[in-house]
Amino acid sequence: MSSKKTETYTFTAVVGDQEYYPDTYSAKGSLVASSRKEAMDKIDASLRSRGYEVIDLDLRKA
Numbered sequence: 001m002s003s004k005k006t007e008t009y010t011f012t013a014v015v016g017d018q019e020y021y022p023d024t025y026s027a028k029g030s031l032v033a034s035s036r037k038e039a040m041d042k043i044d045a046s047l048r049s050r051g052y053e054v055i056d057l058d059l060r061k062a
Contacts, residue, residue, distance in 0.1 A: 006032050008062040009039040015052035024055060030062060 010030045017023045033039035
């Protein structure tokens with residue numbers, strides 16, 4: 001049984017409201033993921049579920 005290696009990523013995102021796109025907000029946080037792509041997918045899905053569209057994303061390993 002092999003275990004997947006996970007790493008902690010921190011992010012800062014500029015997001016726009018899906019209903020009223022000209023308004024932008026900043027979102028910051030951290031998460032654990034097994035790859036950079038998985039981290040980006042999780043962030044995008046989480047923000048979209050809250051009604052935000054990702055405009056710019058800065059993702060770094062913690």
